[in-house]
Amino acid sequence: MEAAAGLKDDCEALLSRFQEMDSVRFEDFTELWRSMKFGTIFCGRMRNLEKNTFTKEALTSAWRYFLPPYTFQIRVGALYLLYGLYNTQLCQPKQKIRVALKDWDEILKFQQDLINAQHFDAAYIFRRLRLDRAFHFTAMPKLLSYRMKKKIQRTEITEEFKDPNDRVMKLITSDVLEEMMNVHDHYQRMKHVISADKSNPEKSLNLIKDDFFDNIKNIVLEHQQWHKDRKNPPLKLKVKGGEEKSERNSQQSERCERAESLAKIKSKAFSVVVQASKSRRHRQVKVDFSDSESSQVQTKTTRKRRNKETLKPAGRKVSSRDRGDMQNLHKEDNSLSLSMPVVAEEDEENESFSETEFTAPKRRRKQRTKS
């Protein structure tokens, strides 16, 4: 329905502007609300039946943003939006907000988080809605009537309102690092134990890098820092939400740094490749020499086509915000000279060689099974 599409646009416009304000205060929200004159969304001589359906639709649209996986700020914004819509609606008696059983515990947890973080206005608003009995406590979020539509409409999640999907962070977690460290130690010890000459430690141990894990940790921390700097300039932290916000940000920046560092190390590794032997000439790995940002963009398309067998770093999702900061990225990349093929120095080649050794065969194997 057209009205539904329009509602989605309006809600998202309001919420994205609220997100830009970087605040969770109700006063800021009401400023936005009044400036957009959002309360007039019910105007326009709707007759009773249409008013009812439209209001139900509006509340359902706003409700979606109140549940995970949206960010904390968006969820608070959605709570304010629900409060605004519920109180400015023209239906008599008021249309209610549907809450499914499976979501209620999550919401109570959210309410408790609000109280703990001393966001009193948000907590007050939720309490007010509950006291006004604005909720219908239901089995499922919407009415299910087994309509066999040709295409089941999937609810699309607005990407900008989610936390950015940090694939690197999901890959290198502290658990993974710890485990790798343990494996490394264990391996070394085992090698020592089984080596024939006790005084002379096993030569093959020279192949592995001892400071591998410290490097990874540092790189990942750098990545997080980069992520944090990539975002909008630091927020005006109000007293009430101050501690919570800074906590969240430092957590995020840590993760971002780590993720970033890891991405860097990967792109560094993959920018140098081993010359394939004659028999495997047809499977020579090529590296794309454009800058790493666009090479990552290309990752998606090449993966789809699977014609070139190029080793690419794992692509980050290039959201619209990234484009604005491409300048920064270029500078940083140039400083590490990732985009240009690395001129082989003695130890660097060994480094990257060993890394490629580890990872390249695995990649090749993967691709072989794929094709």
Next chain:
Amino acid sequence: MAEDSRGDSACGGMDGRQDPVPSSGGFNFPEYELPELNTHAFHVAAFGELWRGRLRGEGDLSLKEPLAPALPGAGGVSDSGSEDAAVARDLGCSLETAAELRAVCGLDKLKCLEEGEDPEVIPENTDLVTLGVRKRLLKHREETLTIDRACRQETFAYEMESHAIGKKPENSADMIEEGELILSVNIFYPVIFHKHKEHKPYQTVLVLGSQKLTELRDSICCVSDLQIGGEFSNAPDQAPENISKDLYKSAFFYFEGTFYNDKRYPECRDLSRTIIEWSESHDRGYGKFQTAKMEDFTFNDLYIKVGFPYLYCHQGDCEHVVVITDIRLVHHDDCLDKTLYPLLIKKHWLWTRKCFVCKMFTARWVTNNDSFAPQDPCFFCDVCFRMLHYDAEGNKLGEFLAYPYVDPGTFN
């Protein structure tokens, strides 16, 4: 009204995502089985108890009118004072903060229209997409329609939806209890027309969890119940004697592998027996079907899937698809009179067939092989039928076959 965190209660699978969940017998948390289509089966009363357990003692279940918030500046000082104390207690903040909150979060902060501005008029220079769409629609209506008002069907639909809202019973014993469940049931019409391929017409009934299945059965108005069998051209006055509803009283509901047969009257037969025998005769891949008595079960006792089609069968072969679309707790704005349930809130508007002669009254007779009629079959209202086919003394004129006709739109 402390809000203790119940986030750590032991109930899994509540992240709101819609992955298909295998149905487990005792797991009464409604979750999607097929995303966006239907849930897995759960016990209705247990589900109700899960909600009531979470809301007990918080005032959410109460059916009395809620108290309006004390307005900032208006009202007695004592009102706002005690309210601030409650706020301070619940949120763990100071009294000054509570008073400040009441001011900051007041409803006046949400006002977008100035005094004197009509809420019906769309304001100029608005950014909202919805309003742009609506403006175009209104303009179009102004240009194309002579009179812009609700048609009969719209008024009818709205009336059906809202006629019982907020009704309180005269007798307080008929008041619905707190925490009662209301099920919303779609009952589809039995006819299968090609034009209904995409949207089959249905009626929606609200039924209480504590009501028996037989009460729902009695509330379903199907035209096949009123059919009168027999040819009555020779004795038109004897017609409305035996309607099918009185003759064939058997019926059953089918929910989740169990056939609930109506056994209230001695004439009722077990219609489901044929089906059960058929399924057991060969290995047809259906599980073991059960039978039960309809009058022994309430909706609270059932295991059902929300959004899944079930069956209601009566008159031997008149089958209605039944879908339970929603289950929720009763709210103080609902109709609170138990005697009005099962409550019909949505009905498909059916155009009635009119008499061929006068084109005014609904047809009550249909004739075949009629020498007086221009078409076969032909429909007549009672008056025109008698005037055309019988003389003043009531003797039959000409040759014809006449059957009483009940129009599906009779229930409008």
